[in-house]
Amino acid sequence: MHESDDRHGVMTPGIRGAVASPAHRRGRARWATLAAGAWSLAYAAAGLYWASGGAGFPYGESARARRMGAVLVGLDPRSAGTAVAVAGLAGAVAAAVAYRTPPSEGRRGLRGLAWSIGLVLLLLVPDGRVLLGVGELMLLDAGRLEAGVVNQLWCALGGVLWVCVAVLPRRRPSAITTEDLRRGRRTTYVAAALPLLYAVPRLLWALGVTFGLDEETMAMAADPAGRTRELVFGAAAAGGGLLTLGLTHRWGVRFPRMVPLLGGRRVPVTLAAVPAGLVSVVLVGAGFTMWRVPVAALLGTRLAGEAAFGIGNWAAWLGNLVWLPWGVMLGLAVLAYTRRRKGTTG
Incomplete structure (x- = not known):
């Protein structure tokens, strides 16, 4: 048996747990x-x-x-x-x-x-x-x-x-070490922080504080529909970052007591890992596209996609460039969470 760590909902490493045969x-x-x-x-x-x-x-x-x-x-x-x-x-x-x-x-x-x-x-x-x-x-x-x-x-x-x-x-089962757990926590914290680089500017735009946008984009962000869009996108990114913390804290292992009907029950691994994994896949795919264009521009070439990285829209493009590292770190956090949960018992 593994002993639980109440603070992070993790298990003492070094022993193989309930891994697949x-x-x-x-x-x-x-x-x-x-x-x-x-x-x-x-x-x-x-x-x-x-x-x-x-x-x-x-x-x-x-x-x-x-x-x-x-x-x-x-x-x-x-x-x-x-x-x-x-x-x-x-x-x-x-x-x-x-x-x-x-x-x-x-x-x-x-x-x-x-x-x-x-x-x-x-x-x-x-x-x-x-x-x-x-x-x-x-x-x-x-x-x-x-x-x-x-x-x-x-x-x-x-x-x-x-x-x-x-x-x-x-795939082969392997023992989880203390360093694996530490690395997983660090990765998860980075994955939770990165979406804030995307969310904060959009939440500010939704409040009417526009910056880093050209005149056309600023007009789109300032109208009621644009503010609603930026509010939803920013809130979704910030909420995703908050939920990511569950991959390394106890409430990602057991539902908090305040949750009706489910309080105190174990969180199924797939309930946390599958949605986060799907988000990671979409972020990496979309983010890879965002990075292709500036890299090609630095190399003096153009791609079939002719996205314009105009300096007037620097805040929007910097937010989009976060997608790739965010998706990669989220994927690594999901892998660490899945390995930790499947290597534990009880």
Whole structure:
């Protein structure tokens, strides 16, 4: 048994806890492979639909997509749809091969392919619109939700599944050390603080204190709809930072006593880890796009996405550049939380 630390809700390290057995890990890996194959077939069908002239093609010309740093934009529906269909069918074949290949046999090539597919779906397909789309859903403004945003969320799901195909067969239980716990807490505190760099300016804009914006953006932020939008975005980021602290404090392990019906009960690992993990995936995908553009500008090149990093909008762009480190640190905090919780008992 492990002894609990009431302050942080952690357990004394150094002993293996309730980790998954090899057979259980293999079972999860096979289910992830089946899901990745089914996802690939579904996306192949979507590609055939777009290639035949179907509506909702997500990679067409879009001024908003270019402003938000999209790379896959302005493509021809027939050729791009055909490419999606071919890639989807190839992914389904790869998933079938991976499903039939025992983990004990050489799977380095399959793992490399799974990593490649996952990273393309998570880093190349998304752009800044995916986070704006989530915000518009919070504003109950689903009418502005573009086909491209739905496609990006679907590709994020596929990317997670393919990364699971690459990672799950290699996972092994390991003892948790005191240094692991300390590192996890430090990571979580950074992940909780980073969203404030995004939230504080937007909350100030919502209060009418505008700065770091050009005249056009300032006018948008100053009207009632703009203030509401900035208030929701800023409050969501600040609230997310507060909830992140639960990944290292006791109330992320047991519900506080004041919570009706659930007070004192253990928090299911998935209840905390899955939502935070999904947010991390979206932040990393959108944030990677935000960093591509300034890095390309520093190198003297231009990308397909022509987002303008105007000096007049420095406050807005600095907030957007926080997405990537925020998402990375949040993902690491989720991994530390999951490992700590699954390595404990009682």
